[in-house]
Each structure stands twice: as structure tokens, then as C-alpha cells.
Amino acid sequence: MSRDCGAKHRTEDGRRVGSLGAVVAPDGGAGGNMIRVKTWLDSWPVYRQLTGSDPFGRGKAARSKATEATVSRTATADRVLKSVCPFCAVGCAQNVYVKDEKIVQIEGDPDSPINRGRLCPKGSASKQLVTSPTRVTTVKYRRPYGTEWEDLDLDTAMEMIADRVLEARRKGWQEEDGGKRVNRTMGIASLGGATLDNEENYLMKKLYSALGAIQIENQARI
């Protein structure tokens, strides 16, 4: 809904709203003249200020019908999920609001003993991690000595990666080093960020170890 008070728009139940926020009577007939005058007066903030309980115009008197009709995205969300901010390590709890299977808002969770509902500029911007205009959501492939990205479907990319892992593992295999058994490969290295989940780090370390890959590192070293 537009925030421009001058624009004509509709209330939630579909009635048209005039430029000052007065609801236009649906019949538009002559019988409604008195009502219309009263409504018109009521729509005038100064009138409400002088006649109502808000002489300074800081509360109810200043609220237009458009304001009344404005509803926050958190109120209209289909569901709220509990999450945690992915930036620094304070671990601020977040409430994630979803409508029509889209993230519509992310806010601090007031129940958290750690952040008590607060988020910093990064945490407050975290919805844009999902909606960023430059986010890349399809596989891209650069062939050796290639000059441009190419598209590749996900299944093909996974098959190609699996081929390369086995080949690199074979190429870099060491049964012994310095006369001692090492049963490992020096052909594969990995570097993870520290926004990986514990479960992800666990599967990575487990799989790499089973493959014999040891050059497995993380931002935690940095």
C-alpha cells in the first residue's frame, strides 16, 4: 500500500479512500449528505485535534485512515521461524517472517537472553542476503583457459566434481611418507568459512577424512 497520503487507494475491505483518507460512501446518493459532511470533518486532523482527546495532535488526531490501514509485514506474515544472525559471533536470535514462501522481514527476537530483540546494521540487513540483486542462484562453469562463465546444470556439475575428486585423490595419494604410514591424499584441499553449520562442518570433516584428505581448513585459523 502506498505511503503517499494524497493518493487514492483502497482499504483492506476494498472501499475507495479519498485524498484525505475519508471513505467514500458506496452509494454516493443524496441521502448520505449529512453523513458525508461529518465524515469529511472527521477526516480533518485539526478538527479531530480540537474536538477529540488529543489536543496536541501527537496521537490519535494525527492518524489518517491510510495510516490506520497500513499493516506491518510482520503482522501479515504467514509464519514466523526462529533463526540466528549469520554475521558476527554474538549469536543474535532472529524472527524470520515468511509470506507466500518469500522472506518478507527479519527482526531481532525479543525473547533472546543474548540480544534481547536487538540487531545491528548487518543483522538488520540480513534479509538482503536472500534478496540481493547480485545473488547468483544457478551453477556457473569456467573451463580451463576459458574467458567466460558458462551455464551448467546442477546434476552434471555434481558428476563432474565427483570425477575430479576421485582423480585428484588418486594423483595425490601417499601410502607412506618418511617411512611412516600416512594413508592420505595431498591432492585435495578445502577451506571453509565460519558461517558453516556444525552439522555441515561435521559431514565435511567426516567425508574428507574417509577420502584421506587432510589439508582441510577453516576461517577459524584466520
Add this chain to the structure above:
Amino acid sequence: MPGLGASFGRGGATNFLEDLSNSDCIVIEGSNMAECHPVGFQWVSEAKARGAKIVHIDPRFTRTSAIADLHVPLRMGTDIAFLGGLIKYVLDNDLYFKDYVVAYTNASALVNEEFADTEDLDGLFSGFDAENRMYDDSSWQYDPEEPNHSGAEQPAEAAEQERTDDHPDVKKTDRAQAAGSGGPTIPAKPRRDETLQHPRSVFQILKRHYARYTPEMVSEVCGIEPEVFLQVAKWVTDNSNRDRTTAWVYSVGWTQHSVGAQYIRTCSILQTLLGNIGRPGGGIMALRGHASIQGSTDIPTLYNLLPGYLPMPHAMQHATLDEYVADAAGKAGFWGNKRAYMTSLLKAWWGDAATAENDFAFDYLPKINGDHSSYRTIADMIEGKVSGYFLVGENPSVGHPNGRMNRFGLANLDWMVVRDLQMIESATFWKEGPEHETGELAPETIGTEVFFMPAATHVEKEGTFTQTQRVLQWRHKAVEPPNDARSDLWFYYHLGRMLRERLADSTDPRDRPLLDLTWDYPVHGETQDPDAEAVLREINGVGPDGRALNSYMQMKDDGSTSGGCWIYTGVYADEVNQAARRVPAKQMGLAGSEWGWAWPLNRRMLYNRASADPAGKPWSERKKYVWWDEDAGEWTGSDVPDFEKNKRPDYVPPDGAKAQDALAGTDPFVMQGDGKAWLFAPAGVVDGPLPTHYEPVESVVENALYPIQANPTVERIPGPWNRENPSRSEVFPFQVTTYRLTEHHTAGGMSRTLPYLSELQPEFFVEVSPELARLRGLSNGEYATLVSARTAIEAKVLVTERMRPIRLRGGQVVHQIGMPYHWSYAGISTGDSANDLLGIALDPNTHIQEDKVSTADIIPGRRPRGPAMLDLVEDYRRRAGVQSGRVGVNGRDPVEADAGEGSNL
């Protein structure tokens, strides 16, 4: 981590953020908490509102300083001198917490007669091996009790290990880090002198070691007035006693130094002497920089560790499971159960294929035998030794120091997989970047095949992060990731599944570890996403009855239990995902015990038995936390006791007791072999049992304390792509530090790509003082170029009094420059990359780089474009006496090795 691990037994923050509100004094040092952990900083504000003194010790004046009662602008790289001065002040004025120190620390332990201090050997400890530039720590050991008394029998394997412990290949592998949860192993408990008067007692050694760290010496080294030092000393000691506590807060401003672990050790010594560990409002708050840095070391993707700080098997020491656990067998403390933890891990990974007959498949694990850490691997890549590389949410081209070296590494791979949300620089190095401008890299010369695999965001997958105070919090999945985007859990699960399918018919023994791996996780939905809760349950572990374990104390070494990470056991207690608990703060005490789950065993404050006196009574009513309830026969209080619940305070271990049974009722540091906090580290820290001041590797100042300028054991990775600026060089006359801004995150992939954040902090800048601006002709808002032996970068100049020149006693003026490191050429907000300016020199304990202090020159104007840039940097190298840094195709061998004037390289 080794700093805290070697001091207290676990490499985690000792307290929790909310507990800072209980502090009477908070010292923030090596951290700009208000800007880098702004939401956590509310607890500092809370303490201040209750009357606590806040001190900020940092070369830069920041918003943390603005809130503090006192800002101490010490010269960068001199924190050990400052903290060492505080230790001396505490000892000289008898301000240490005597009852605490005698009962809970190793102050009374006697050290080997062979030990010699840096004060005796001009800056070196005994045991220095000049050829390999490392220490043999055998002379740092305790003077042992009668072996019988400590219960430490010595299996043959352990004796053999002691012989190989000091082999250079073993030392290099970061044994220190394995003390993350389980202190370094010691042969036996020490002889003690509880009067603290014995000349070989730790207490007297400490006094002698810091004897020269006077307020005047601190002033000379750190460049601050003695009165400022004395003010800090007064506030800290006034607020450290039975009734009052002081907390210390640090972040990477401490860890990223060539003596980083020793910075944290110095603070640990001070906080231990003051009796501030294990008590409310005290402690050492390690602020980690990423959502799950703590988790990434607890369940490590690190070369030298297995989950739960179990070390990776070493080829020279660990051919069998018996050898692997020998160092812990029969030892005191919970580390004495290492065999149960390891057997449970092997059962979690290899299930039925892990049997007592085959050593529980111990031999399936690959072995390490040297430094295989990140930067070493980059150097190996340049030499063509590595075929494939996975980058999983990491952007080394920008986030690592010496981005140039990192990019040359990537250019020499066969293939790489980049998993990220955005097209980060580390994915596009083959077509863009500074080396393409200079002609050193081109797509036609780079054979690296690149797969960009789009990742899921934090709300598009489920799982746990472990935040800075060891709390695991479960995130629920809110929506499905778009298009080809998948979680890293999906990627690794399905990659593993495909690899196993391909090798299903293999008879090669090399493939057994993969084929026998337990890898049958339930999957959900259209994309066949693996079930993260099933993984968490495996991490937690399962008992013989098939039920989730509640505690690691239930783990057995006979193969009847499994568990992927023993310190996380309990996160799935009672078959409930405890990390998903969200009891509102208002319904809990400050410890927040029902919000998520903290390791170990939901203990929110570590070593909290020390919050009570040796008899088990609170030290004071004001600071009561955990105490002994005689009637109930158990420890109780406002947190889970970090102690055996029913162990009496007057318990004395019988002869021959092992593991936790060998710890007394007055031993709060339950992961340490002697149950004590270590003022002196007889093991676990490779560059000295006590911290001592060395200048940074790149410093413009001579070491005022010793003829040895920098850490003698610093780890270097020499090459034409990693030249070092000589110390005290007139060519590189200024100190530089790097830092973060509130509105950006590390290498920028998660912030320079967001419109909101890019608008808030749109461009790269450097901070200089008005004095330096005058000296070099720099103007606010105009460009300047910074030059090092690595490269040159340009940035807008911010002239500000927040940066102050330091005037040293001899009249030397040290100018310091501040650089945020978030930028590079991609994203919405772009700029040169600060990290390109830096070299790589490493803390020998952690292999973490010294990027919080380096040197450079700064000149007005933009940097040259094209090959002229190489000429500029070569000219600097020549003048500074540094070897040429010109490189061949893809950063391979140097084109010419022309040493600069006066070079001794």
C-alpha cells in the same frame, strides 16, 4: 585457543556476554566491541550504568573508546608489555587474590632445575634449537611428585611419545591447539610449596620474569604516560577481590599477531592472579568474529584436529589407537578418558566396521606429519602440488593477508569448487583482479577449471551455529533455497553418496574407509535435503540402548557407545534437540540455561567451582554463583556446576586414582592434568612457558627489553610472492593495522553485495593522524597510495585525531595508519583490498597471521596503473634491501632474483 586452552584447559570464552553486566570493571583490549560486536556491547553498557569502570586499550580511538571511562592509546603490538606491567604491579603490591592463587593455580608448583628464563638468556628460554628455530620444552616441565602419588603410570607408548614430542615435524603440527578442551598433557603432578617462597616455584619465577616491566618500561615500550598505566592498574586491582570482579574482553586484535597466543596467555596469568576466573563478572570474554568460529574449531574443519579437540593422528606418534591415547592414559582430569571419546568418534564414523579387533578402524584415519595449514597449502598450490580446492563460504582472495599470493595459488590448481551466495573475487580471479591489470595473470594462462555452486542462506537451511560463548542455537528452515542453490549439508551428503556409489565394487583397501563410512542420513523434500537433526544426533552420540547419550561421562572405550563430538554430547539429551530451546529470557535467570545449549553439558560459565572458596562457600555474598550444599551433598547455584555434582570440596584423591577421580575437591580446572589454572605453562605453548615482549615481525621500533627483536619461533613462508618488510626500515616507516567496520563483514561477500550496507559504507578509506597527513602531504577526502614489499594499494584519506602519533622516550615518533579490510573489485561497493598490502608471518602455535600490525609507506595520490605498478613496488624493494618480487607466469618462479641494496637474503 591455545592461549586459553593451555591456561585453563578449554579454548573457549570463560564467561558469557550477559555476565559482563555483573562486572565491576571491564577492560576491552584488542577489540572494538562497540562497532564489531555492537549488540553484545549492550552488556558493557549495562555494567557501566551500574557503575562499572570501562577501559578501552587500543591504538585507535573508536566508538568503544567514546563510551569508556578511559582510552589507553598504546602503540600497536605492545600489549604483552602493558599486561606484563600489570602482572608486576599486582605481584609487587601484594594485590593478588592469595587464597585463590594458592588453592586454584599452579603458583606453588616447582619447575625443573634446568629451566632458564628470558631474563637469564637475553630474550630466549632454555631449550632453544637455533637451527630449527623452535623450542624443546623438556626443561620447562614441573619438578614431579613421586610418580606413585599422582597415579600417573607411564605406559611404554607414552615414554616413546615423549621422545618424539620434540621432533621438528611433530612440533610444527600445532599440538598447542589440541588443548581446546583438555589441557596439554603433563607427565605428572608437580611438587608444591604453598608458601610460594621456593625460588623454583612458579610464583617466584613469575616475579623474576616480569621484574623489569615497570611503569616506566611500559611507558617506554607502549608510548603511554606512566600515570595512565597506573590508573588502569588501580581500577583493575580495586575491582578484583572477594567482593568485586573485573572482566577482560578481546578479539582478533589479540589473536592476529606473531605472538597472539601469548597475548592471551598474559591476560590469563593476570586474571588468574586476580582471582577473576570462574566467577561472575570476571573471566576472559573471547569475542569470535563469525557466526560459528567457535563451532568451526569445536567440530573443526582444521587439519590438525578431529571433533572435540582430539588431535589428528600423527604419522610419527600414532600408528595405533593405543599409541594415540597413550599421553592421556592414567592421567588426571577428564582428558584421562580420551580413549572413550576417541572410540565413540570412530564408532560414529565407521559403525559396525569399527570393532575391538581392528582397533575400531583407527587406521582408516589419514595421518598428518607437518604443517598442512591454510597458508602452507597456498604456497604448495603455487608450486603445483595441489590438484583440487573447495572454497566453502570463504573468500581468501580478499579476506586473507597477501591476497596476491592467494590468487597465484588459485591460478595453479587443476580445478576448484566455489560454494557461495555471490560471485566473490576468489571465483573470478581468472578473469579480473590486480594481477590482470599488471599483466601477471590472464585467462589464457590459467588452466584452473572453476565450478561456482550457489549456496543456501542461513534462513534456507536448518542447523546450529555455536556462538562466542559456546552456545549452540538451532536455526529453522524458513523457505527453500532458489533454483540450484543448496545447503553445504546437501552438497557434501550427495557428493559422498555419489563417490560411494562409484566405488561400490572396489576391492582396493584404500577405499574401505569411504565404503564403510556411516552415511545413511534421512533426506527430505524435492531436493533430497539431508536431515540436519539426524546429523546433530550422531554428533551427540548414542548409547548401547540406542538412545541419545545425556553426557560424555557415559561414553565407553569398549565400542558400546558412539558420538561424533564428545564435548557436544548432551545437545540431544533425552532425544530432544536442546539447541532449539527458546525459553524467553524473562522466564530464566541471567545464565539463560534454557535458551539453546552450551558446551560442555550446558555449563554457561566455565570453571565456576572457583566462584566458591576451597571449602565450597561463596567468596562473598555479592559474588556468589555456585557453591557446595552440605545437606544435599551437591554443588548448586545459578548455573550448572562445572564440576562433578557430588564431589565433596574436601575430597582427596586416593593413590592410584585416574582421570576425574585423580582431581581433588579443590581442583576447579577439570580439564587440566593437575586441576589448576596455569600461570606458567610447562607444556602446550610452543614459544615459551611465559609470555614475553617481542616486537612485531614488521616494526619500526627496536625491542627495548631484549636484543631479540621479534618472536624467535615465528613461522615464515618465504617466496617472491611473500616478501617481508625489514624491521626498522626507513623505506617502510609507518605502522599499519587493519580492522572491521560495523556496516561490513570480513571479505565483503556478505556485505558489499547488500544495497543497504553498501550505501552506509560506500568506499575504502584509510585513517591517518593530522600529523602524518602534514608529514606526507595527504588531504582529507583525497587519494593516497600505500606501499609494502608485497604491492601497492590506493584509498581515500580520512584525516582524524582518532589516530595518534606515539612519542617514545628517546624522541622517536611512531605514526600509525588504520585500514578497514572489507573491499575489493566485486560487489556493489568496490575498492582496493587492504589485505593485499600485508605479508604472511605466523604465530607458531596457531599458524594465524600477524595482520594486526605491519609496516608500509604512504604517499599522496592514486597508485600507478598497469605494469608501472610493478616498477613502483620493485623500486621500494630495492631501496629497502628486499629481494625482488617479480614473478613468472601465474606467479611461478621469480623472473629475476635481483637482491636489493644491502640485502642479506
